[in-house]
Amino acid sequence: MGARKTDAGTTLVTIPFSHFCEKARWALDRAGIEYREERHLPPVSVRRAREAGGEGTVPVLFFDTATRTDSKSILKWVDERQLETQRLFPSQPALLADVEAFADRVDRDLGAPVRRVVFSAYVAEPKALTRLLTRAVPWLEGFVFRLNASRARRVLAERMKLDTASVAEAHRSIEALFADVEQLLADGRRYLFGKQLSAADVGFASLAAPLVLPPNHPGAMDQLEEVPAPLRTLVESTRRRPAGEFVLRLYRDDRAG
């Protein structure tokens, strides 16, 4: 970690349990950039993201008079404030191409699929879902969610496509990526590409974290004992496989808070 850099008024808008938000949070924390986290649930997160000129998704970073409206551009913004040797996107062209291609694949193959697998377990347990969604958000947003919980659950199931076929496809997408990560790790390497932590590692660990639940994850995650049973079984088995052990190790060794 470098010296603490101040960027007065830097604000990261998040949904607290979101894995894309964790990716941005990790990069900011690692760079020692001071920021305030503003946590919301949809629809407030969507409104804040649109105010920033984004598509309605978070993370969104507000700083000075400008914004960044997706996790990759936030990592690049952080890199601009880092020494070249500390950057998550390396400067060496061949390495950069590998990191960038892999990080983009992680966004695509773990982003929606992990969300789908996790929430398919939670929608079956309304109390657990409400606890997860309302943790660490402003009181009023939690209150409004609770008032509309059953409708919110239906909307969530539709928006995230939690039907059986889509969930099965999500499992396949996750498995294919985990298998490729395990193939890379099979030679004993410490990081996915190159000799140091890159956007590929941070992206993979952040987006896979809901399936591993690293103990020092700073987002609003459930503890293993709180998680709905089918997901708990999946987390337990994921923790035991090489890709899961890799996520736990990156959180332990490289996730400075």
Ligand SMILES: N[C@@H](CCC(=O)N[C@@H](CS)C(=O)NCC(=O)O)C(=O)O
């Ligand atoms: N490509 C975007 C994806 C971000 C994303 O999907 N964010 C989700 C939370 S994990 C979100 O804000 N969803 C709110 C919604 O769709 O209403 C990024 O990398 O930042």
